[in-house]
Amino acid sequence: MKVVNPLEELSEEELRARLEGSALPRHVAIIMDGNGRWARSRGFARIRGHQAGVKAVREVVTACREIGVPYLTLYAFSSENWERPSLEVAALMRLLKNYVVGERDELIEKEIRLRAIGRLDRLPVDVRAELARTMDRTAAFDRLTLTLALSYGGRAELVDAVRRIVVSGEERVDESVISAHLYAPDHPDPDLLVRTSGEFRVSNFLLWEIAYAEMYVTNVYWPDFRAKHLYAAIVDYIDRERRFGRVSARAGGRG
Ligand code: FPP
Numbered sequence: 001m002k003v004v005n006p007l008e009e010l011s012e013e014e015l016r017a018r019l020e021g022s023a024l025p026r027h028v029a030i031i032m033d034g035n036g037r038w039a040r041s042r043g044f045a046r047i048r049g050h051q052a053g054v055k056a057v058r059e060v061v062t063a064c065r066e067i068g069v070p071y072l073t074l075y076a077f078s079s080e081n082w083e084r085p086s087l088e089v090a091a092l093m094r095l096l097k098n099y100v101v102g103e104r105d106e107l108i109e110k111e112i113r114l115r116a117i118g119r120l121d122r123l124p125v126d127v128r129a130e131l132a133r134t135m136d137r138t139a140a141f142d143r144l145t146l147t148l149a150l151s152y153g154g155r156a157e158l159v160d161a162v163r164r165i166v167v168s169g170e171e172r173v174d175e176s177v178i179s180a181h182l183y184a185p186d187h188p189d190p191d192l193l194v195r196t197s198g199e200f201r202v203s204n205f206l207l208w209e210i211a212y213a214e215m216y217v218t219n220v221y222w223p224d225f226r227a228k229h230l231y232a233a234i235v236d237y238i239d240r241e242r243r244f245g246r247v248s249a250r251a252g253g254r255g
Contacts, residue, residue, distance in 0.1 A: 003217050007232040015231035022238045025191035027071035034197025034221030047091040052223035063227035065144045079153030097127045100134040111143040117183035118152030154207030192237045196222045
């Protein structure tokens with residue numbers, strides 16, 4: 001579906017200026033979509049789209065750090081993505097490994113903590129090992145927490161949470177108990193959920209955590225997504241009155 005986002009007509013500088021002095025989202029979550037279509041529209045193999053998508057990942061990470069968004073979560077590989085052709089899965093795993101190895105020094109230099117959520121035990125051993133190394137080496141940083149959702153499914157996360165609750169012997173189950181057993185219980189819920197490529201689906205991403213998130217959809221395919229598009233999404237978010245199903249966010253609290 002085509003969306004109209006007039007803010008994307010503005011320049012990066014204009015958008016950035018509109019962020020000054022505003023309360024930014026604490027947590028931005030992004031469904032990176034459209035790599036395949038980006039590649040197909042250029043006559044390339046799908047994997048070229050994923051490769052180009054890494055540049056967008058770098059740019060968005062840098063932008064979040066610069067403007068002061070403390071949590072960024074990227075949907076990099078879903079539970080369903082295991083069903084893709086084995087060559088594409090292998091290429092995505094290779095890209096992921098190259099990213100966590102190749103960006104390690106940069107993440108350390110920029111004081112960015114890397115985390116991962118999902119059924120990580122399904123990842124190839126070498127990817128898991130490099131991921132763990134980068135996570136360990138960045139664990140003490142808090143300037144930006146970059147979380148990669150890998151082999152991730154929102155329903156699977158809830159199943160895993162319930163399993164852990166059962167094992168823990170906890171008999172009193174309420175929202176706070178479920179939240180405490182999610183993959184990253186210490187992260188705030190996303191305030192803003194961005195999806196690229198004009199699709200309006202949630203696709204099994206952070207189902208529990210996005211209960212009150214504002215959504216922003218852009219037509220831009222992920223490999224073309226730049227800081228400017230992120231700023232447009234955040235300005236749009238800031239301009240909305242957040243109600244949380246009650247009266248008015250401006251009246252205070254979760255109203
Ligand atoms: C969706 O596009 C995108 C993915 C399934 C993978 C996203 C991966 C990257 C951006 C690169 C690796 C990530 C990191 C963090 C290094 P699609 O293939 O479903 O696109 P389509 O809907 O147009 O086919």
